Amino acid sequence: MRKLFITGTDTDVGKTEVAVLLLNALARAGFDTVAMKPIAAGCEWRAVSSANMQNCSSTQTNGADSESPRSHHQSGYWVNEDALKLQAAATLQLPYSKVNPFAYEPAIAPHIAAMAEKNSAEIPLSVTQLLKHWQHLAALDADVLLTEGAGGWQLPLNALEDMPSFVSRANMDVILVVGMRLGCLNHALLTISAIKALGLKVAGWVANQATPDVMPMYKENLATLRSRIAAPLLAEVPYFSGAEMEAQQQVWLEQQNWLSQLKLSAKR
């Protein structure tokens, strides 16, 4: 199984957009995929009927520990848009709680949301917890396990631990999504340095156009990154919009060779 971690130069740079495109490309090429967004901040309550409560918890951590005490009023669970997109794009269908075990309502830094959580039965956000949930998915029979981070690379988990420790313990290869906007050179180069300092492999990077406005001197900025990042530029993702968006994405996907760059040659 190929284990990939998608990070970005910041929050809102297109990690989920790129992850979904990659999952679509993998599915088209015949790969079985599993996807995970272990930590999501910015969630909505999804009410379910009691008949459909399997694998759900009404605590902020969506069944983050199967041995944990469950809330008494099991009327629903927290869902995040990114996690739902990943869940839908992966070929192996998993219950929501497996895709996103740590779900926080406010759209803020997750460790702060976790600290604000008043439920004493809550499972603390930690490297050990993330690894436990990730290992369940890593044990599944898929070709690729794709894990999306939250925010940028150096995301705090708690007072002592950060997301990179989890990525390092899981020994995932990293894909960096660069949101092509002014300031991205510094963010991208610092992120690459931090990943390499942990001895992790950068599988490649993606230049993503997350807004309709192309930055001034786009080509020169791209060339600057290409000359300084040793890992391959996997794709330049345009800004997709409008009613024809899905069709445009399919056409765009057909023109890409990022799977071979990731050494994932087509299975079919």
Ligand SMILES: Nc1ncnc2c1ncn2[C@@H]1O[C@H](COP(=O)(O)OP(=O)(O)OP(=O)(O)O)[C@@H](O)[C@H]1O
């Ligand atoms: N290539 C693109 N074309 C069109 N819209 C895009 C593109 N990339 C990103 N966006 C839009 O920009 C916003 C942020 O993208 P996205 O949610 O993928 O960011 P993210 O890095 O995953 O953020 P988070 O840190 O919250 O996980 C979304 O509304 C998304 O639809």
Ligand SMILES: C[C@H](N)[C@H](N)CCCCCC(=O)O
């Ligand atoms: C809510 C947002 N969309 C992300 N899911 C979380 C971003 C955390 C950023 C933390 C930080 O680096 O300041």
Ligand SMILES: [Mg+2]
């Ligand atoms: Mg996202």
